[in-house]
Amino acid sequence: MGFNRVCLGRFSSLFSSYLHPFVPVSLSSPTRSLPLPIHSFCHTTSVSAVQSQHPSTPHRSLPMKNSENRWKPMCLYYTQGKCTKMDDPIHLEKFNHDCSRDLQVDVANLNSMHSQELDYFLVLDLEGKIEILEFPVVMIDAKNMNVIDFFHRFVRPSGMSDQRINEYIEGKYGKFGVDRVWHDTAIPFKDVVPEFEAWLTQHQLWGEDLGGFLNRAAFVTCGNWDLKTKVPEQCKVSKIKLPSYFMEWINLKDVYLNFYKRRATGMMTMMKELRIPLSGSHHLGFDDAKNISRVLQHMLTDGAVLNITARKNPNHPEKTDFLLKDRIR
Numbered sequence: 294m295g296f297n298r299v300c301l302g303r304f305s306s307l308f309s310s311y312l313h314p315f316v317p318v319s320l321s322s323p324t325r326s327l328p329l330p331i332h333s334f335c336h337t338t339s340v341s342a343v344q345s346q347h348p349s350t351p352h353r354s355l356p357m358k359n360s361e362n363r364w365k366p367m368c369l370y371y372t373q374g375k376c377t378k379m380d381d382p383i384h385l386e387k388f389n390h391d392c393s394r395d396l397q398v399d400v401a402n403l404n405s406m407h408s409q410e411l412d413y414f415l416v417l418d419l420e421g422k423i424e425i426l427e428f429p430v431v432m433i434d435a436k437n438m439n440v441i442d443f444f445h446r447f448v449r450p451s452g453m454s455d456q457r458i459n460e461y462i463e464g465k466y467g468k469f470g471v472d473r474v475w476h477d478t479a480i481p482f483k484d485v486v487p488e489f490e491a492w493l494t495q496h497q498l499w500g501e502d503l504g505g506f507l508n509r510a511a512f513v514t515c516g517n518w519d520l521k522t523k524v525p526e527q528c529k530v531s532k533i534k535l536p537s538y539f540m541e542w543i544n545l546k547d548v549y550l551n552f553y554k555r556r557a558t559g560m561m562t563m564m565k566e567l568r569i570p571l572s573g574s575h576h577l578g579f580d581d582a583k584n585i586s587r588v589l590q591h592m593l594t595d596g597a598v599l600n601i602t603a604r605k606n607p608n609h610p611e612k613t614d615f616l617l618k619d620r621i622r
């Protein structure tokens with residue numbers, strides 16, 4: 294979060310895309326999944342509007358050699374454990390059901406990695422300025438950069454009228470064509486937290502009986518906003534206690550500054566400087582988490598060592614200590 298909104302024309306292909314799994318057959322016609330020219334994919338209205346605002350927006354451009362390795366949008370029902378069409382070949386052809394697909398690691402790059410104190414990085418990138426709308430986490434193995442697992446939920450605001458939510462979601466996710474999956478799946482933040490804790494426990498990253506920070510793992514965020522500001526704010530709105538494991542994190546932008554000695558103000562800048570093509574839609578949380586994961590993988594390949602950069606005082610969570618002297622303010 295915290296960057297200019299960008300909609301990528303290519304992705305809007307997906308207008309029919311993040312369709313409900315029970316999409317009518319006519320919309321799932323195989324002809325729509327052929328590698329059409331980029332503009333053919335676009336939903337005319339939303340893309341023309343967006344392009345007029347962002348005329349120089351760079352598109353990601355992964356090669357589309359054939360239907361097997363062409364880029365596909367993630368099935369956002371699947372990412373939340375709610376896809377009911379895993380036996381439908383047309384659906385599988387159209388949507389990606391393998392989160393690691395865009396995060397493949399070249400084994401040759403492992404030689405240049407330094408050993409890390411942490412075992413796992415949990416790349417987190419929230420969406421939603423008024424309230425959290427999306428909570429995506431990608432779990433990366435710190436030794437070999439492989440994706441171990443992911444956790445993704447769309448989040449339903451708890452302090453807003455239904456009408457306001459509908460407008461908010463139309464404005465935020467309508468342009469990506471994923472407003473329907475949002476409405477089908479979003480749950481309140483107070484219900485996301487226990488599901489996330491069950492996921493953390495399953496991976497032995499945290500235990501309710503242990504409390505405290507994560508176990509040999511850390512959140513990696515692009516900036517301090519997600520965990521310094523937004524999660525504590527959301528906990529207040531949702532009337533729950535701020536979980537202890539949210540109280541420390543790694544701000545990738547500060548690591549970037551200290552490692553490369555260059556300031557990067559956001560994910561797009563880091564990607565541009567590291568020459569990583571954007572994959573998916575900027576400001577679709579799950580895609581952003583994957584793109585930040587690719588920046589992380591690149592930095593690890595370059596030899597960066599990642600440790601906690603910010604920590605809240607458990608007794609005074611409104612206070613945050615920043616552990617690197619040079620940081621982006």
Ligand SMILES: [Zn+2]
Binds near residue numbers: 368370376377378388
């Ligand atoms: Zn699916």
